[in-house]
Amino acid sequence: MMADDQYKDKLSPQAFQVCRQAATERPFSGIYNDHWQQGIYRCACCEQALFDSSTKFNAGCGWPSFYQAIDGQVAYLEDKSLAMARVEIQCKHCQSHLGHVFDDGPQPTGKRYCVNSLSLSFLKQP
DSSP: OOOGGGGGGTSOHHHHHHHHHOOOOOTTOSTTTTOOOSEEEEETTTOOEEEEGGGEEOOSSSSOEESOOOTTOEEEEEEOGGGOOEEEEEETTTOOEEEEEESOOOTTTOOEEEEOGGGEEEEEOO
16 A cells, blocks of 8 residues: 555645545535436545445535445545534545545435545446
8 A cells, every 4th residue: 555645646735635645525526426427436546436426316415425335445534523423434445535424325324425526537348
C-alpha cells in the first residue's frame, strides 16, 4: 500500500482531500452524480472495482448513490464526526475514503452508498 503522500502525484488536490483526508465534495458538483453509462466504478487511488453501474440509482442527494457494493471491496467504519453517528465507507484495498452508507436506499438492500465522485474512476463496459 502506498503512503498517503504518494497519492499526491496521482490525484488532484481536491481528490486528495476527499480520498486521503476524508473531506466531502460539494453536492451536485461531482462528475458521476448524473452519470449513467454501464460499467464499473473503481477506487480513484488504487483502481479496485467498488460498484457496478447496475446498482446505481438517483437518490437526489447530490452524490452518486448505489444500493450495493461489489462483495468484499468496501470497508465499514464507525464515524461519529459532526455530532452524528454514521458509517464511513472506504476502499478495502487502500483505505481511501469513499463516503458513507445509510439505511434509506431502495430494495433489494435498503442501503444507500453515498459516494464522492472524486473518490471514483470509471471503466466503461464494452
